[in-house]
Each structure stands twice: as C-alpha cells, then as structure tokens.
Amino acid sequence: MENREEIGTVISGQESPSPSSVDFVVNKGIVHRGQFVELPCSQGTMFALVNDVFKTNRYFERADSVKEFESSGSALFEQFPTAEWEYLVARTRPLGVFTKEGLTKRPTFPPSPGTRVSLAKKESLEKFLQFDMESGLHLGEVEHHGLSVNLNMSSLLKKHLAILALSGAGKSYLVSVLLEELLDRKREDGRIATVVLDPHGEYSSFAEPPNEKAAKDYSSKTKLVKARDIKIGVPRLSVNVVSGIIPGLSAPQKRDLSRLLSKLKSEMKQGLGPFDLTDLREAISRDEAIKENSKGPLIAWLDSLREMHLFGKTDNPSIVDLVKPGQLTVIDLGDLIDLKKKQVIVSHFAQRLFFERRNKTVPPFLLVLEEAHQFVPQMAKSETAISRSIVRTIAREGRKFGASLCLVSQRPVQLDTTSLSQCNTHIILRIMNPYDLKHIGESSEGLDSKSQEMITSLRVGEALIVGEATHYPVFFKVRQRKSQESKHEISLEKAALQFEEGKEKKDSETEELL
Ligand SMILES: Nc1ncnc2c1ncn2[C@@H]1O[C@H](COP(=O)(O)OP(=O)(O)OP(=O)(O)O)[C@@H](O)[C@H]1O
Ligand SMILES: [Mg+2]
Incomplete structure (x- = not known):
C-alpha cells in the first residue's frame, strides 16, 4: 500500500484483535473518536471505526503504589521517566473488508497483532461508504478526513428516512440542507418533488426571496400553501x-x-x-x-x-397542479392550534399524494413530516391519530411506487414503531434522554453501544447516519445551509425586548390620545 499515513500498530489484548474489535497503540500524531482507519489483513484491507481512545501508563496502574510514592513526599513522576510510558490506545470496531477483488465483506478473521494501522484514505472511504460523488446529495463533511458526505438519493430516500434528535439539535437545519440539495438537482440526475408538512411555519422562508445577499434564492422553485386556504x-x-x-x-x-x-x-x-x-x-x-x-x-x-x-366542493389546492419535479411545496400549518385539524390535513395530503403517485399523475416524491410523533403517534387511539394509518401505508408500500417519507421527530419514543422501523436510514443528531437512546438503539440496525454513547456527546449540527444510505455508521458535520434561515427562531431575550418595546409604544400612543 503506497502513500499510506501510518499512525499505529495493533496490540494484543484479552479481547483484541478479533473480527469485532481491534485495539492499536498510536505511534504518530493523534487519533480521534469517529475517525476511520485501514489496515492490511489476510482477506484484504480492513476498515475500522475508532470508537474510543484512551491513555495508559503502567506507572499509574496500581492505586497503592501511586499513593505510596506520592505520600512519601517525592512525587513519582519526578523520580522516574513516567511521561515516556504514556501511551495512546485507540479501540476500533472493524466495519468491513475490501477484498482484492474489490468487494466488501464482513470481517470474519482478525488482523495480526503488530499490523500497521493507517488513517483511511479519502478515496477508499468514498468507495467503502458507497458515497455518490457525482450526483449524490451533499449533506456535510466527515470530520478529520476532509470527506464530503454525498449520499445517493435512492439509498437515502427510497426506503424512507428518519431524522431524530432532541429539540434544538439541528433537525430542521438538516432538513433545509436536504431540501436545497433536492432543489439544486439537475434534470438528468432525476428530480423528485418534495412536500413538507410544516407545523411551525419554519420552511416558508424558502418561498420568499432572501433579504441577505449571500443567501440563495429558492423562491421560484417553492410553492407555499397556507393552512387557512386549504379545502x-x-x-x-x-x-x-x-x-x-x-x-x-x-x-x-x-x-x-x-x-x-x-x-x-x-x-x-x-x-x-x-x-x-x-x-x-x-x-x-x-x-x-x-x-x-x-x-x-x-x-x-x-x-x-x-x-x-x-x-x-373541490380540493384546493389541487395536488396534481401543486407537485412538480424539482419543486418544493411547503404546507404551512403554523397558524393552526387544533391538532385534530392538523392531522386531517396531513392525512389528506398524504392520501392524495399516494393515490396520485400510484396513478402516476404526480412525479416520485418525498413527503417530509416534521413533528412526526404528533401525526404518527405510537400510543394514541386511532381517533386521535387520524393521519397514522396512511403514513403507515406509505411507510410499508411507498418504495414500490416512488413515494418516500422523511419523518422528523424529537420524541422518537412516541413515534409509531411500525413506521419508524420501515425507515431504512436514520440520521441521529444529539440525544440525551436515555429512553430515546434505548429506543433508537433498538430501532436502528447496525448501531452498536459505543456509537450510541457517542450520540450524547454530539454538538449542534453534528450527526450520525446509520442504515441503507451508508451501510456503516458515519459521524459527520452537517454543511452550512445556502438558503436563508427562517425568522421563526428568536432568542428569549429578543422576544422579551420586542414585547416591552411594543408595550411602551402602545402606552405612549394611549397617553397621546388622552
Ligand atoms: N449544522 C448547523 N450549523 C449551524 N447552525 C446550526 C446547525 N444546525 C442547527 N443550527 C442552529 O441551531 C438552532 C436549532 O436548530 P434547529 O431549528 O434545526 O433544531 P431542531 O432540532 O429542528 O429543533 P426543534 O426540535 O425544536 O424543532 C438553529 O438556530 C440553527 O441555526
Ligand atoms: Mg425543528
């Protein structure tokens, strides 16, 4: 293997190296959690994900001797070359093996202790993770590797996508990035229609020309439907x-x-x-x-x-006129308070879209359902979950017809498991709640406990993708959006200030009147 950047050597421990765990000592530089490494093995080239890094130092292994030395007044590290005995060890999970024939296999045989480990090369990672560099959807970057996350549209969406994280972790931001990618697609790459059911009116900014010069204008490709106009x-x-x-x-x-x-x-x-x-x-x-x-x-x-x-008497707007390839339709439910009414609207659009898609009167589409737990709840009785059955139907049968779902939720525990389990790709941002974590661990195939643990340390805008789209769990940083962010999110300070200023203005107007 030429021009590989060797960083460490496989060490021999009680449970490593095995086909499921390989530890190596870092000889050069630093290794971070979430990085990919590659190493030769008898089957070909093994790819592994760094799950954990820790330091060891045999001088400090035994509590009794450390205490003894420290209390004797002469600090241990002053007498012995302790710093030279500090090692950085990386614990990895082998993900797969690239065989000499160019196939990816599950690792079934361990590499030998002493094997040299290198940082995974960009080109091999692209291939290994099945990124679609030509016409994929560019959602972000894999940190430390300078690698663009370009996901093949079919692998990401065909069998549905779920975006899960706690409030404020960046779900809607990521959805906006996804929408931009879909809107920017070229006709020859295949353009689908996108419909967003938007309970907070967060995506209406796509329909307006941006105020900021730097922001990209998507208004000509976006149609906005206000809840009050729907019939x-x-x-x-x-x-x-x-x-x-x-x-x-x-x-x-x-x-x-x-x-x-x-x-x-x-x-x-x-x-x-x-x-x-x-x-x-x-x-x-x-x-x-x-x-x-x-x-x-x-x-x-x-x-x-x-x-x-x-x-x-008739549908307004008519679905067939609304849904076009390469276009975005935002259905703004922001003005509605009544959940039942919102569910009726969601149910209506989902039904009409699915029906028309089966008749091929509308293009293949992606239906984005924000706050999905409100529309596809797990526990609710059917009369308070009006939209659940049609969403379940699309989740089960949609892929045969080019009808895809993107379920977005900050309460995965409350989200219908029938629908969630049909989402073959999960993108998970920061989650802290142990119940949510456990639930996600159970519903996301291929998510090991270490990756689950790493989810709690993600920052806003950092994500883990598991499932069909990448085959292996990949941590990445969501890219910056091009479109203008909606004005819907304002700080508490600003809202308080706006209220007081409004009140003062009113008071002074009243005074003037008197
Ligand atoms: N990748 C990112 N880069 C920069 N800023 C981000 C990123 N992701 C999110 N943010 C910022 O974090 C804030 C919260 O993001 P967002 O509205 O997407 O959260 P959310 O998960 O949708 O929350 P909620 O569940 O409340 O809807 C926003 O102000 C957004 O600008
Ligand atoms: Mg949101």
Missing part, C-alpha cells in the same frame, strides 16, 4: 376517511353515509356538479331510509366537521 373536496371523501375523522360511527350509520355519498357522486357525474358538506347534510335529512334515531347523531357529526372550515 378538502367532499366528493373525494370515502366513508373510511370520514369515520377516521369522526370516531364512533356505527356500522348502519356508515352504511347510510356510504350510500348517500355514492348517490351524490353519481348525481355529480350526471351533471349536478360537485357537492359539499351542506349538500350532504341536506341529503341526510331528506333521506327516508335512515332511521330517525340515527339521523340526529349523523347530522350532529357532520356539523362538527363543518365547524372545522376545512371542507369544500
């Missing part, structure tokens, strides 16, 4: 959808509703035009086949739907 067309509603929104419909009531919906639909086709909830209500009260004691509750339920002010 769900009643003629498209099925009984199953309705009974998902209003729980407790009895079987006969569902039958009646289904019959009347079909009747109105056929009248519509005959030329009467689309109908809304008022028309449906009238049809129910006119209908003679429905028992009186069933009619009252049905009408009351419909009225509760009407109070949501969400239903109309």
Whole structure:
C-alpha cells in the first residue's frame, strides 16, 4: 500500500484483535473518536471505526503504589521517566473488508497483532461508504478526513428516512440542507418533488426571496400553501376517511353515509356538479331510509366537521397542479392550534399524494413530516391519530411506487414503531434522554453501544447516519445551509425586548390620545 499515513500498530489484548474489535497503540500524531482507519489483513484491507481512545501508563496502574510514592513526599513522576510510558490506545470496531477483488465483506478473521494501522484514505472511504460523488446529495463533511458526505438519493430516500434528535439539535437545519440539495438537482440526475408538512411555519422562508445577499434564492422553485386556504373536496371523501375523522360511527350509520355519498357522486357525474358538506347534510335529512334515531347523531357529526372550515366542493389546492419535479411545496400549518385539524390535513395530503403517485399523475416524491410523533403517534387511539394509518401505508408500500417519507421527530419514543422501523436510514443528531437512546438503539440496525454513547456527546449540527444510505455508521458535520434561515427562531431575550418595546409604544400612543 503506497502513500499510506501510518499512525499505529495493533496490540494484543484479552479481547483484541478479533473480527469485532481491534485495539492499536498510536505511534504518530493523534487519533480521534469517529475517525476511520485501514489496515492490511489476510482477506484484504480492513476498515475500522475508532470508537474510543484512551491513555495508559503502567506507572499509574496500581492505586497503592501511586499513593505510596506520592505520600512519601517525592512525587513519582519526578523520580522516574513516567511521561515516556504514556501511551495512546485507540479501540476500533472493524466495519468491513475490501477484498482484492474489490468487494466488501464482513470481517470474519482478525488482523495480526503488530499490523500497521493507517488513517483511511479519502478515496477508499468514498468507495467503502458507497458515497455518490457525482450526483449524490451533499449533506456535510466527515470530520478529520476532509470527506464530503454525498449520499445517493435512492439509498437515502427510497426506503424512507428518519431524522431524530432532541429539540434544538439541528433537525430542521438538516432538513433545509436536504431540501436545497433536492432543489439544486439537475434534470438528468432525476428530480423528485418534495412536500413538507410544516407545523411551525419554519420552511416558508424558502418561498420568499432572501433579504441577505449571500443567501440563495429558492423562491421560484417553492410553492407555499397556507393552512387557512386549504379545502378538502367532499366528493373525494370515502366513508373510511370520514369515520377516521369522526370516531364512533356505527356500522348502519356508515352504511347510510356510504350510500348517500355514492348517490351524490353519481348525481355529480350526471351533471349536478360537485357537492359539499351542506349538500350532504341536506341529503341526510331528506333521506327516508335512515332511521330517525340515527339521523340526529349523523347530522350532529357532520356539523362538527363543518365547524372545522376545512371542507369544500373541490380540493384546493389541487395536488396534481401543486407537485412538480424539482419543486418544493411547503404546507404551512403554523397558524393552526387544533391538532385534530392538523392531522386531517396531513392525512389528506398524504392520501392524495399516494393515490396520485400510484396513478402516476404526480412525479416520485418525498413527503417530509416534521413533528412526526404528533401525526404518527405510537400510543394514541386511532381517533386521535387520524393521519397514522396512511403514513403507515406509505411507510410499508411507498418504495414500490416512488413515494418516500422523511419523518422528523424529537420524541422518537412516541413515534409509531411500525413506521419508524420501515425507515431504512436514520440520521441521529444529539440525544440525551436515555429512553430515546434505548429506543433508537433498538430501532436502528447496525448501531452498536459505543456509537450510541457517542450520540450524547454530539454538538449542534453534528450527526450520525446509520442504515441503507451508508451501510456503516458515519459521524459527520452537517454543511452550512445556502438558503436563508427562517425568522421563526428568536432568542428569549429578543422576544422579551420586542414585547416591552411594543408595550411602551402602545402606552405612549394611549397617553397621546388622552
Ligand atoms: N449544522 C448547523 N450549523 C449551524 N447552525 C446550526 C446547525 N444546525 C442547527 N443550527 C442552529 O441551531 C438552532 C436549532 O436548530 P434547529 O431549528 O434545526 O433544531 P431542531 O432540532 O429542528 O429543533 P426543534 O426540535 O425544536 O424543532 C438553529 O438556530 C440553527 O441555526
Ligand atoms: Mg425543528
């Protein structure tokens, strides 16, 4: 192996070297946790991830002798060359072996003690981690290696992505970086459509030309839909959808509703035009086949739907007009407080998108669900988890149709495990909560306990990716965004100042009036 940067030598210990653990002493320079190293072995070139680094010094091994020397008044390190006996040892986890034929294999045989260890070369890492340097999505850099994290779009998204971390760790920032990459793609590389369901109105900045000169303008590729403008067309509603929104419909009531919906639909086709909830209500009260004691509750339920002010004669906006290749649609739910209403909207868009994708009337798409635990909760009853079943369906079947999900959550424990387990790539940023960590450890394949431990020491904007997209866990630093950051995040100090200034202004205006 030419031009390798040798940094250490494999040492012999009780459990190392083995196919799952290799320790080496560092002879030259420094080695950091999260770095990759390579070393020759009988099967080819072994790649390993540095899980831990620690220092040893045999002079300080025994508590009794250290204490003895120190208390005798003559400090140990002054009498003996203790500093020369300090060693830096790196503990690594072998990830795979690059065989001479160019294949990657699981390590099944250990390297010998005494084997020289080198820092992994950039080119071999790119190949080993299956980065797509030509048309991959550039999300960040692997620290210490100067390596761009360029992930193949299919491997990252096709079988769904989950982005998990505690609040403020940089999930939305990373999503913005991902959106930029999708929007910047060239047509010949394959452009998908992206729809973001945005509970906090964080992504609406994509739709506005930026104030800052340095920021990149994505406004021509972004469509913004405000929650208050959304209407769900009643003629498209099925009984199953309705009974998902209003729980407790009895079987006969569902039958009646289904019959009347079909009747109105056929009248519509005959030329009467689309109908809304008022028309449906009238049809129910006119209908003679429905028992009186069933009619009252049905009408009351419909009225509760009407109070949501969400239903109309047709869909607005129409999904087919909205979703375009290489474009971003932000559905801003920021003004809504009612969780049920948000779930109905999420459910509607997810259903329509999936349906239209199956009919190939819309391009392959990525549906980003922020605060996913609110829309796909694990524990909630189905009437308080209206959007769960369609998200589960897309999670299970979407990859066959080019319908991908990106679930974003700061509460992975509360996120539906059925959906989460279908996400074949997980990007994990900082997480501290032990329950969340345990849950992630159980749901992320290939995440060993050391990597789990390292998650707690990640800083904002640092991430670990595990799963389909890289095959091996990779720590990386999320790149800087190009788009303008939304104004939604302001400091507590600023918010307090704004409030007081606003109040003073009001007070002085009142004084002037008097
Ligand atoms: N990679 C990064 N580089 C620079 N700043 C970042 C990075 N990631 C996050 N930040 C900053 O950290 C703050 C929090 O980030 P972000 O809003 O993405 O967190 P979050 O995980 O989405 O939190 P929440 O769960 O509350 O939505 C933001 O002000 C953002 O600018
Ligand atoms: Mg966020």
